[in-house]
Amino acid sequence: MNGNVAQSVPDHDVVIVGGGFSGIGAAIILARAGFTDYLLVEDGDGLGGAWFWNTYPGVGVDIPSFSYQFSFEQISDWSRVYAPGDELKHYADHCVRKYGVDSHTRLNTRIVGAVFDDDTDIWTLTTAAGDTISARHVVGATGVLTQPKPPAIDGLDDFTGTVMHTARWDHDVDLAGKSVAIVGTGASAVQVIPSIAPEVEHLTVFQRTAIWCLPKPDAILPGPARLALRRIPGLKRVARTVSQAFVELNFPAPAHFNGIVPIATVGERMGRRHLKNQVTDPETRAKLTPHYALGCKRPSFSNAYLRAFNRDNVTLETSGIESVTPTGIRTVDGTDHDVDMLILATGFKVFEHGNMPPFPVQGSGGRDLETWWDENRFQAFQGVSVPGIPNFFTILGPYGFNGSSYFNLIETQSNHIVRVLRHAREQAATRVEVTEKANAEYFESVLGRRKNQVFFQGGCGNANSYYFDVHGDVPFRPSPTLETMWASRRFDLDSYDYSRPAYGRSASPGH
Structure with a gap:
């Protein structure tokens, strides 16, 4: 210097x-x-x-x-x-x-x-x-x-149909009447799958690891509720406080303090009950059951994701992917799944x-x-x-x-x-x-x-x-x-x- x-x-x-x-x-x-x-x-x-x-x-x-x-x-x-x-x-x-x-x-x-x-x-x-x-x-x-984090799957570049990552969605692509494969069952897939299942001809979901899916306390906020939030002093603060407490109990507390208070086990019971209430087929339900503790990876909240697997045009595939072929996906058991389109719900670089x-x-x-x-x-x-x-x-x-x-x-x-x-x-x-x-x-x-x-x-x-x-x-x-x-x-x-x-x-x- x-x-x-x-x-x-x-x-x-x-x-x-x-x-x-x-x-x-x-x-x-x-x-x-x-x-x-x-x-x-x-x-x-x-x-x-x-x-x-x-x-x-x-x-x-x-x-x-x-x-x-x-x-x-x-x-x-x-x-x-x-x-x-x-x-x-x-x-x-x-x-x-x-x-x-x-x-x-x-x-x-x-x-x-x-x-x-x-x-x-x-x-x-x-x-x-x-x-x-x-x-x-x-x-x-x-x-x-x-x-976006593309999956490391052999042959992905050889696929002759449409390939899309969820983070780079092309809204010009028409899904109607298409046979679609979606790779991944993380947070993005939980939202995409029930949204497109009614539109496509057939949807095959390739799952590596089941996700914990909990009930989603969602609801429409009608006009009177929004008006009250705007006009009643302190109501927004109350809503935020309740919301913050809910969020805290659903991740920070079970993730970081499970050794003190085993909160995660309470969430797991809720998740299993939600799965039982949402999925009718026992075999599919078993495939959708996580075999790891709640909190080990990002859980999701949905009232529609699990129900999507009750549809006749949705198939859950848990065999590992061997490669992508020009016409679809080949699993490790030798089965070829021919599809028109691949959706990559494979997450992001972290x-x-x-x-x-x-x-x-x-x-x-x-x-x-x-x-x-x-x-x-x-x-x-x-x-x-x-x-x-x-x-x-x-x-x-x-x-x-x-x-x-x-x-x-x-x-x-x-x-x-x-x-x-x-x-x-x-x-x-x-x-x-x-x-x-x-x-x-x-x-x-x-x-x-x-x-x-x-x-x-x-x-x-x-x-x-x-x-x-x-x-x-x-x-x-x-x-x-x-x-x-x-x-x-x-x-x-x-x-x-x-x-x-x-x-x-x-x-x-x-x-």
């Missing part, structure tokens, strides 16, 4: 990468805190993230809408308790317009690399088009439900190269984030910051999300980032970096709670869950939601180092 190096001025104070609710929320919260010099960059030609990319039949939120919105921007015009996807996209657009995010947005911009300069404390982001954007700070808000991180990130001293995670396991201080990667924050980093509402996560992580940036501004610091000590202590604390998590109690061996990363860890935050909220506003600010560029670093303020 050269003491004569002049401090450069970046294009923006903050660049937010990702235009889903994570990016939108981070932008709004940063701006409300006074950090208005930001740019939000988005790969697609519209904002909304998962609700921009996912438009398949039946797409909708899988927790009550009262929880699936920002606490500071609660609306009352949801048509149902569980809102359909187009309403979530409309809500995203509403937030973007109301809070002026659109005037700080650059669409059709894919970030393919980020490099930190130790001399200037500036990030240089390279786009797929070859140009660069510089930033003092970067917020990674790319989410996990946007990059804890994998290409998504964690979503682009190459080179931090201080050339530290490569992907390599560091490979060598040290996925970890980040409260899911936000990684040592050696200064001025870089993530919304959905390892051990950040506890499994409740993504909106709680977005607000929690954004509040964390705002606290750090405010303190940096007070210190006239241009570089903030979580300390090795703070990160190590946090990582040790989350691993120390693992004994009570359902993931590590021996019941997840047959789950094939994307929750488990390549290290055998499950990088969920083992905390109740209230604790995550409290921690984001109370963590020790000295968990970070604050300093100036190279020539002033030896006398960095605050240390």
Whole structure:
């Protein structure tokens, strides 16, 4: 480092990468805190993230809408308790317009690399088009439900019919009268299958692992109910509180504290009863019965999915797939299933190269984030910051999300980032970096709670869950939601180092 190096001025104070609710929320919260010099960059030609990319039949939120919105921007015009996807996209657009995010947005911009300069404390982001954007700070808000994960099946490229991933649905394709195969029975498939079964000639569902499917407490919200939510003081808060409690009891509590109170077993009994009430054929019911503990992978809520297997034109196939042929799918028992169309409901990249991180990130001293995670396991201080990667924050980093509402996560992580940036501004610091000590202590604390998590109690061996990363860890935050909220506003600010560029670093303020 050269003491004569002049401090450069970046294009923006903050660049937010990702235009889903994570990016939108981070932008709004940063701006409300006074950090208005930001740019939000988005790969697609519209904002909304998962609700921009996912438009398949039946797409909708899988927790009550009262929880699936920002606490500071609660609306009352949801048509149902569980809102359909187009309403979530409309809500995203509403937030973007109301809070002026659109005037700080650059669409059709894919970030393919980020490099930190130790001399200037500036990030240089390279786009797929070859140009660069510089930033003092970067917020990674790319989410996990946007990059489709195609299945590793031999012959997939040889199929002569139509192939579609649920996350890239082509609405110009006519399903009527078609023989269709759908690969996968995860959350997307649970919504797609009952939506298209009445339309197609025949639907063959290829299931590797049965999903826990619980009753969905959904209902139309009639006009008088929506009017009451708008006009009766405190009613929206009550609805949100009840909704939050419901969400907490359906994932964070059984997933993280099953060793203290075996809540998961209660949910399993409910799931088995729901299955018995919904599916008439005993053989089909047996195939749809999960053989792993509730919580090992993402459960689903539906009042229509299981019933779809009662239809004469729906077949459940549990033999493994050997290959895709030009005309369909061949299973390991040698059976050929000829179809006109393949629907891939095979999920998204999560804890994998290409998504964690979503682009190459080179931090201080050339530290490569992907390599560091490979060598040290996925970890980040409260899911936000990684040592050696200064001025870089993530919304959905390892051990950040506890499994409740993504909106709680977005607000929690954004509040964390705002606290750090405010303190940096007070210190006239241009570089903030979580300390090795703070990160190590946090990582040790989350691993120390693992004994009570359902993931590590021996019941997840047959789950094939994307929750488990390549290290055998499950990088969920083992905390109740209230604790995550409290921690984001109370963590020790000295968990970070604050300093100036190279020539002033030896006398960095605050240390």
